[in-house]
Amino acid sequence: MKIESLIHSLFANNPKVYNVSGDAVDYDVLVNEYRSIKNYILTNAKEDSRVGILVNKDYYYLLTLLACMESGVAFVPMMSDYPEQRVSQLVDIASIDIMISNTNLRQALAFDSSEVETKFELSENRLLYIIFTSGSTGVPKGVEIIRSSYENFLSWVSNTFDEITTEDRVLNTTEYTFDVSLMDVALLLTKNVHFFVSNFKSNIFQLCNELEKNKITAIATVPNNFSLMAMFKRVDLSALKYAFIAGSRFPLSLYKDFAQNLPDVRVFNCYGPTEFTIYCLFKEMKIEDEDVFDGCVSIGSPLTGLGALVVDEQMNSVQDGQKGELVVTGPQLMRGYVNNKEKTDEVVVTIDGLSYYRTGDLVFKNGENYFVVGRLDDTVKISGFRVNLSDVDTYIQTLPYVANVATVTQEVKSGESRLVAFMDLTKDLSNEEIYSDLKKILPEFQLPKKIVKLDSLPVNNSGKIDKKRLKKMTHPNKLS
Template identity: 30%
Template sequence: MHNHNLLTQILKGIQSHPDRNAFFIDGKYHTYKSLAKRISEIYNIIKQHTGPTAQCIGIIEKNNIETYASLLAVLFSGNTYVILNPQNPNCRNRIIVESTDIQLILHSDEDNCSLDIPKYVNLISTIDVKSESILDKIMTQVDSDSLAYIIFTSGSTGVPKGVPISHGNLNAFYDAYSSLNFNLNKEDRLLQMFDLCFDVSVVSTLYPLTLGACIFTVSQNSVKYTQVYELLEDEELTFAAIAPSLLSYLQPYFEEINLPKLKYLILTAEASNWDLLSQFITCAPNAELVNLYGPTEATIYCTSYRVNPNDIDTYNGMLAIGKAFKSMHAIIVDENLQEVPKGEKGEMCVAGAQLMEGYWKDPKKSKEVFVELDCFEVPTRYYRTGDICFIDEKDCIHYCGRKDYQVQIQGFRVELNEIEHTVRQYHSIGSNVVLAKPNQLGNQELHLFIEKYEGEETSIIDFLKEKLPIYMCPQNIYGINELPLNSSGKVDRKKLLELV
């Protein structure tokens, strides 16, 4: 019987493959044996500076083996890791440190000591620590209610929201993710391209270690999409989880890209445009495409859609997000929180073992997003995702956009994704984004940002007028060489709004 305790499986993977490579970071391989040594050394530091009660421990992010070993050491110690990105504003990092009552921060770069961190915090370098290897003495049976990590996402008030994920949540996710039955083993080579403040980095880092496989990371000091391309091709990676926006950056090179060794391409973090993916398929002729969806609050992913190129399920050109994971349940509800019939749009709510308990020290916000619904003849706790979806006749869930991306224009409810889909019919090179912003009179105006377009604005508008009602046609069009991406690989909509 498969053991679904994630830490136990990671420890087994580390101990069973000492001479195999665990990480490839900035051109250098690190074996499982060397990883075990680093984990042991940092684990000892943690034990020397913490008591019997679990606490939050900060880790200053850097693309090196010490950072990844620190993350693992914190998990094995039964404490909670909180990633601090030195590229984020000092005030944001300070808010995170103070709200989680961090007393100990691990770092691996002396330059990061200049971060605005309270003086009472113990800041310890993990670069030169030496101690005996004690990995065989590490306990992996951590209480399921204890927190594995807290990830901070943007909050509407400007204060980041803490999303605490327990070991129970993580084990439920690992069980469900393993049930996807990817054909992977110790010989595989997997990509980790995400900022450690973003939750997809968790599965990109931890899951390969359970296999004894090798993880290939992306440097913070390079152009991300070019390094991903180089790693995929030069290192013959077999598994890659990427944001679709990154693929759009690679689109000009599709004719040159050849990835015959790629077995799985995971689409994640945002809606997946099938037109773009259908062009990419020839670059990776042996790869299965899998679209994985999930809010951070439901532990990384909670639905999956495996792509059959001969039978594609799309809505407005975007791939379906499929069906709920084995430990999760998804329903679509109306504004009165009543379940809607198949084919009808509404807000998706999810329930199950992967769901967080509530936002960190924010009961008010937690109360806003959690509801009890009588879907199984007993009250069941659901998380309101804020995503507009519908379920088709094949019980396949389709993502239609964020509630936030629905705007009222002249009294009409408009889905911005529908406009973007129509623009792609006219100009399929690159991506486009439609944003709404109130004008001086308080009326919503639509702004279209379109990549690699050098034609006349009037040509696009004339085309859109033939396809859409006049109120759905953008008032302003901006040609842009490349849409800006945030650290998670998603289109940075806030930065685009600043250009308006």
């Protein structure tokens, strides 16, 4: 399933693309603007050029991304509100030599709109895009994904979701700096769905209004957004049929909520690090016994053609039911971190002759299903005991009144830490009542020493719980 063939077919079959206002973009306008942007890129591109995309999130962003894909010129997505210093840093790391920004977009749109073939060989190993993830040292890591990796993903989407048709309507809510957005693009390329560009930032009322107004049938989003959607009662979401949930752990509370509040929506729990091209494991949530085990929601099994193992610290497979690190293998594995072989070698290992990516996630396997317990780097020492913070959260979320929870550490003395649990509750309870329940499910060394009740937990730009912000809230001046 070649990317360039899918894009050519898309524009030959009257694609339905809608701007952030929800208005359909005229077909002739769409085609001419697409060709102009593509020709601008090809005129300025060299064999190893990289295009930085720094335009407002509207359909122009989509057109620029598709133009790069068809032309064979790697793209590097950015957000238009990035600080100048951040942009300069990414330009330097990724060796970006062409920039499509709000400033020069008009120049690109004024270019010749005649059909021009690419001048580059579109080999399967050619770089498709670079998406940056946070680095532990503060320096972002650029994940390099080649064409064949995304083509493998496109084939999976095409073959797995036969029921999705040209009549379906997808709302693109995620910024292109997060590869979950490329699931929306995959549905456009393989199913020629109606593609709506969302103006959603963080206001859930706005998101739900867009879903209702545009009669959206499919959405790819993060658990926090979907959780709020499932609880939102003031709009009609009856058109929604498919929800692809990824980006962070699928909380047990959400598993219970969507079954009650959105019973007609087919929900897919999708798992995948940026380093493995969007998703690498998935499972449709059917409210069955195999979906939940020991307080964890299943991430299912690997996509077609991919493989997964649970391994110990020596990279040896562990038995079913035992916890270990999840490693994944297959054609969707990244080429590497751009200009950073040292970091690449830390996370890509060879097991039985195959290259595996070390996800850093602590998991266990039960039957054919994998379950995420937490992050390996979430493990801390408390009173001499090793405690995994995500593991603590998993047990706390089994309490029926806990909508969401995040446990962090607070430094109380030099070299000493205590656990602080931030909770979003569905009913008003005293800390004493909560502690009474916690003592029934957690050993003493895993018990939070402080409980902080919030109306909702803060999230970052990707929709994940913002633990850095919560950590700052544990400062002695803010939390006694």
